[in-house]
Amino acid sequence: MRRTPEIAFNVGVVLAVAWIIWQAIGSGPLREMAPGWLAPWVPRGWGPRSGLFPLVISIPVLLLALAQLMLTSGGVRGTGTGENPSVRPFDVAPAVVRRRSAIIIITIVGFAVAVVLLGFTVAIPLVTFLYLKLGTDEPWSLSVGLAVGSGVFFYALFVRALNVPSPPGLLLAPLLG
């Protein structure tokens, strides 16, 4: 049961590599037969020059991914963690793990969305404040202080001193002209 995520991930790898092979080889006859709305989704192929390296790499990778899928489905695991021997289990309750995971994932995605909508100059203090106050329940003074400090630091160093282009965001751009 525990292997389900591993199998799902492995299937995803197989499909991604197979897709690359399909794109590289192309499917001329299928493209001819496909209805108009579907035709753009049927690949032309990348030709012998552009397709050489993708095929040289992806065919063995596909075979290895299928072999790994069989190993995983058969319950064979590697002897190691794959890279990091210092990975430690969490020593907090599963409910807390779920809550904190949700908060940090929302914060990460929210930060990206906030930057697109409001720009870095507003998103940095806003997300810093929301994470500290609502996410981790830090005191008001600390949350406000760090939020303002981070915003001022970003604006002074990157926008004013280093002249890094910082777009105002989709929502603020019309207001700022």
Added chain:
Amino acid sequence: MGEFVQGLLQVFTWPAFGIMLVGMAVGFAVGVLPGLGGAVTLALLLPFTFAMSPLEAFAFLLGMNSVTATAGDITSVLFGVPGEATTAATIVDGHPMAKRGEAGRALGAALSSSMVGAIVGALALALVIPVVRPVVLAFQSPEFFMLTLLGVTFVAALSGGAVVKGLIAGGFGFLLSLIGLDPQTGVQRATFGRLDLWDGVGLIPVTIGLFAIPELIDLAVRGTSIAEGPPGRLGGVMQGIVDTFRHGWLTIRASIIGTVVGVIPGLGGSVAQWVAYAHAVQTSPDRSRFGQGAIEGVLAPGAANNSKEGGSLIPTIAFGVPGSVSMAILLGAFLIHGLVPGPDMLTTHLTLTFSMIWIIVVANVITVAVTLLFLNQLVKITYLRSSLVIPVILFLVFFGAYAEQNALFDLGLVIVFGALGWAMVQTNWPRPPLILGLVLGSLTERYLFLSVNRWGWEWLTRPGVVVFALLIIAVLAYSIRQEARGRAVTPAEVGRASDT
């Protein structure tokens, strides 16, 4: 010889020296803080080097990278938490020393042995350059193509007992490098019709996503203060320095071990420290002291951690085959600054190459000197709550990704590759081979293209190519055998452990 001296003088030119000091300060903070790795920070800081000259960029990046292991020893000794994955071995004897009130001695030994290690590693790099140069100059595109495959095979096969997964991840990295317009023919490959992908996926958003996002989630979920206990009494720092020279021969041997392990792509720092530690145990007349606070158990990993940096620069500079994840990212910095690893670095850019060696030495000497002076104050940084560190990392993650090309699209890439990195961690897939594949992908494709164009398929029969092919097979066979043996042994070990 002229280039050797000139390389040193360049390190002290302004603003390169000032930039190196800034990099060292960042590297120190990163090394002390658990959860922030040297490789992740390299990726985060890479975009800030775009406007710098190559010398300034490497002063910044190498200055930062070469002190993380030194600083990581501090957290390992004081709190029993590795500041870096590469400083875990220092805990075994360093932390018991701290608990019994010899924290200063342990830190003095760890820091001074780190300095010796860095100097030995850099000297090895300097000495090896004249030997490596004719070999590199004799190579042509087929040999370089095979070398890139060998590099990925090394990293894939030796990263954590998951050979097949490592190879697939490396191949997947190669395939990621295909995204965008083919430079040879102009054909769009895997762009999904999006203009943002015509230039391919950037190394920075991919690396940040794969490495920083999973660490960020991990740090947030643990939610503890970074250091989990009060430090022991400091003092006896001088005694630790004396110990380094009293056991000078062991420190030198451990440094050489670190350099050799560093040269082999894929083994990396976390292996170097344990090999050096094992050597210290094996050669000691009284093995029972180890694990209880033996000073040799601090000296050996401390030295090996730092000497491996010089060692891993050797294949990176000479062949474009990075010796570790950090070096893979550093290789990205080479390409960003228009430097192609290989013959050019040993001829045209030889002074810069020597400057890199000197940066490692100078950065470590300064760090150790300053650290010894301010040890008491500096450890307080580890008491920062993770909730206060996370917004800072989050800012670095997204602004770092954005700053590479000033493209908001890259923020999406960070999230996509962050999800991929998190899934890889959860399902035990190694990430370093993927990054290496992405970094080397376009070079590998070019070497293949040139080889086939010039020699047809005849290039496969060139002696150098055959030798590399046999090496790849040998590496794979060895790794698969080790993995199979480990799989056979593990259940027995588990049984034994549960009995005790």
